[in-house]
């Protein structure tokens with residue numbers, strides 16, 4: 001162990017611990033703009049500078065390991081002056097637009113400026129004149145607000161293996177852009193939004209569509225319906241001071257009704273339906289050889305985009321099931337509209353999702369309009385939804401809980417856990433077990449798929465047959481799993497897995513690119529725990545137990561995996 005002193009307080013840490021992390025251990029918070037707990041330090045900003053008393057050296061604490069006997073000072077007037085100097089330079093090329101920025105009151109640069117009392121500067125405000133990139137309609141890049149911390153690049157390249165973003169130019173002209181200086185929409189970007197989730201400022205934000213939704217809610221000709229994703233319920237509370245992971249489903253339903261939505265559905269219902277169709281697809285591929293194994297999940301649009309761009313040889317392995325919110329969208333404009341006697345042309349479907357990629361998924365016009373209309377009209381992120389609650393004057397803390405509209409809103413615990421990595425697999429195994437054996441597994445908790453390990457593998461025996469599964473989250477982790485599949489295919493060997501779940505974002509949707517800021521593994525675990533608690537406590541824990549799904553097949557869809565289900569609930573991919 002290493003023994004040192006920070007501001008006179010002794011500290012003992014493992015070798016290799018940075019000064020920044022060692023300081024946290026003795027409750028000293030060293031300010032930084034470029035270091036994110038998820039990401040390797042780059043030392044780009046220089047704000048985390050500290051002084052080593054023994055040598056008189058000033059060092060960047062985020063990327064310097066603490067050494068034996070170091071006597072470190074973190075807050076001398078000299079250090080504060082250096083930090084103020086760095087901030088002054090940063091602010092001199094940053095637009096003064098806090099009041100009209102989506103990160104207002106939630107911006108790491110703004111917070112530092114406030115902490116350091118940055119009331120003015122002798123430096124001129126020279127903001128580069130650069131245009132916004134709104135081309136993806138999922139995320140918006142404003143290079144003028146970039147502080148060149150490099151977090152978005154690190155997460156895009158190292159964690160997602162997408163390599164869409166990079167720094168262009170050098171020196172004062174350095175700026176963030178899609179590599180090659182092309183519109184982001186023409187780059188390899190898969191719209192996962194992890195860049196925006198890791199950006200400290202308003203340089204990368206969600207493509208805001210709240211005004212479109214407010215306008216529709218005022219339109220007397222529109223019949224607005226809404227659905228919420230599994231992961232939204234355990235994250236939106238963070239914007240209102242609730243503990244991380246607090247499940248606020250009932251308050252969300254109540255708020256949406258107050259906003260004026262005529263029906264409040266739940267994407268968890270769609271998740272149950274996805275499982276019914278996908279587990280049946282899995283059973284047919286496994287037992288009847290009707291398609292390629294492993295079956296690979298397709299409910300994450302970031303992953304679908306990634307597969308289409310980089311792993312086209314996997315297309316036959318993809319489940320043809322649409323993602324749950326697309327299923328609910330298609331049913332809202334067919335089944336629900338018909339039952340309620342509403343003109344489907346008037347039904348306007350809003351999804352509230354933890355995801356920026358869903359904004360692009362809904363406009364895949366060829367594949368996502370099986371109802372005869374665009375199945376989902378607008379997809380909002382959790383962050384946009386939190387702003388809408390605030391704008392509407394709803395007291396979210398005290399509003400009493402309500403129920404969803406059950407026809408497309410009742411769900412099981414299997415639907416809820418979709419929002420965490422491994423949840424889709426666990427939900428699918430519960431129902432696949434039933435389909436293969438005719439009875440439920442004695443225990444429906446398949447813990448092997450849970451947790452934040454980048455790749456999780458497991459095996460179980462169902463009706464005497466071994467089923468091997470893999471779960472990957474964070475796109476860089478997918479490669480290892482796919483390589484195993486390719487290697488076995490080329491060697492003519494038995495498949496290493498029968499079923500693979502992939503989610504683009506670390507932690508799955510709980511860590512989605514549209515969720516409230518501050519994503520760390522601790523936070524992802526707490527949000528996931530909120531979902532697993534609901535699953536444990538629920539009346540139904542397997543998708544095939546959902547009585548409203550049974551009714552949907554009986555009244556409207558007919559057979560599971562049948563013609564009507566295929567028309568409305570399944571899709572295809574393009575490479």
Ligand code: HC1
Nearest residue numbers: 229230231271299324325355509
């Ligand atoms: Fe997800 Fe899904 S789990 S993709 O991450 O399959 O966004 O939460 O809604 O559609 O159900 C997201 C979450 C979400 C879909 C479901």
Ligand code: SF4
Nearest residue numbers: 300302355505509512
């Ligand atoms: Fe969106 Fe979830 Fe996929 Fe992330 S993991 S891109 S939040 S669907």
